[in-house]
Amino acid sequence: MDIVTLDFGSGGKKTHELINNLFYKYFGNDILDQQGDSSIINKLNGRIAITTDSYVVDPIFFPGGDIGKLSICGTINDLAVSGANPLYITVGFIIEEGMSIKELEKIVISMAEYAKRCEVKIVAGDTKVVERGKGDKLYINTTGIGVLEDSINITTSRIQVGDKIIVSGTLGEHGLAILCQRQELNFTTKIISDCNPLDKMIRDILNCSSNVKFIRDITRGGLATILNEIAYERGIGMAVYEKSLPIREEVLFICEVLGLDPLYIANEGKVVVIASSDDSDKVLQCMKDNEFGKDAQIIGEVIKDERERVTLKTELGGTRLLAMTENDLIPRIC
Template sequence: MDYITLAHGSGGKASHQLIEGLFYKHFQNDILLQGNDASILPKFSGRIAVSTDSFVIHPIFFPGGDIGKLSVYGTVNDLAMSGAKPLYITLAFIIEEGFSMGDLEKIVASIGEAAKEAGVKIVAGDTKVVESGSVDQIYINTTGIGILPEDIDIGGQNAKAGDKIIISGTIGDHGTAIMALRKGFEFSIDLESDCGLLSGMIHEILHTGAKVKVLRDPTRGGLATTLNEISKQSNVGLLLEEAAVPVKHEVRSMCEILGLDPIYIANEGKLVVIVAEEDAEAVLGVMKSHPMGKDAAIIGTVVHSPQGQVYVKTEIGGTRILQMPVGELLPRIC
């Protein structure tokens, strides 16, 4: 059968063929193959970190990734932002009737490869098929589970005056790539999503012994939203150096043409680190030595006031307030 039908979501023979012939083929592990209504996980010690997300990106295949890879990386990255070691992930698919079986297999294979790369096991899942037109091809919901050591305390509430702000690389890559593909823009430049796995680099950062205060991945709303969230959580001010923020020439060019600011554009493989001033250079060095952080840069400082505000020191020497984005700049980017 070349396409998904309503029968694949009915719980009958077609459903079982889909599960056993496709999902088990790419996701097979001892826990998933228990085959019961609930998977039983082994005992582990430590605090439990949990994250859930839904992925509704359009288009589902894009330069640098696809909805499957994005769903695993996005969930694992969110767990890693707490300092946790990601262990398990669950998946739920909502699939439109008539969706290509070939495309589904590409997505499922991509998920399997991404989970293997991330070192996580897919331990439970669900599939629903809905009538044509009820969804846009395929949506994926995930839940991730990780273990957090007792001695780690990382969160948006921990930033203190004097801390340094580091970004792991160029901003706006994902959002501009998706927008260019979706709108059919024909630029003489290559735009590619930064969809990537950040847990390995975070592991190396934490093993420096540095006083890491905050870890965040600036996805929807971009760097601007993430910094505003942190400033409010910690009740501090953040001063950003505009000239220090790395932006690819291709991304900057597209944003200039369309009247957009890269600082508000989504990312899917970038990391914001806020770290004690004395540890900033050491952390930066570790990040630059990792493939996911080769373009890392110190881009700002935490200040006492104005509390709950982000300010940008512009390239011409002025200062402006960096507000949260208003409205929907770029819908359906994850």
């Protein structure tokens, strides 16, 4: 038995074998082990944060990670940027008939590893199998639950003109790593996805300053899209300084070859933070002290602009408008 067949989704013997030999084996914990139709967790103290994401990344294995690592880190990061402490995750698998059980096991191990690392429990799961040609190996939904301390208030409404925009590291790696792997593009330097859990760094940032007003992970649409969303929500402008943008040489080079703009390419292990000008250096240092924030930079500031534009101040002294994306540059990167 080395591939997944439709029987694995029947709810019968094969489903139970899969659940016991794979999911319980690696995900097992006190809550999951007692699961009935729902899992029961104890009372939570505080406001509760909930987020859901389906992962359809193609290919499911890529330099720097796989769909399993991505599905855990992505959901942990969504909780963390809201200021929540990630606690529980549910997992829904949609498997295409014919998928290798070895590959599925690798992915499950990877999910278990990152859940453990972030001290998050996988509390409920579901498996469905669809016929060949009705899926693409594996899609995973993860839904995350976390708790917010009373003092936390991450919201665009706190953003003011003069606040600094900080990114936690180099831009564009995840999307470009996926694209190069998918298209089998062989450049001399391999781009590695930055997919990683940012919960610890974000907790540190929030502990070091109460003037961190907003945090968002830089995913689909890239930095430019996210800044546009914030500008629109808050009715302000954003000025970004090209010379301050942390982008790796090889990312710039490949983007130029392929005609892509790294400001619109997804990361999966970077956040953009908006903090008061006074605290921005402190927050920057706090990021730099973290494993996943070494290349952090202050890249711009919030400006007054009724037209809610995001502008790039180029190294040559010009100004370029960074508009909202119209098209999907690289589909299925998460």
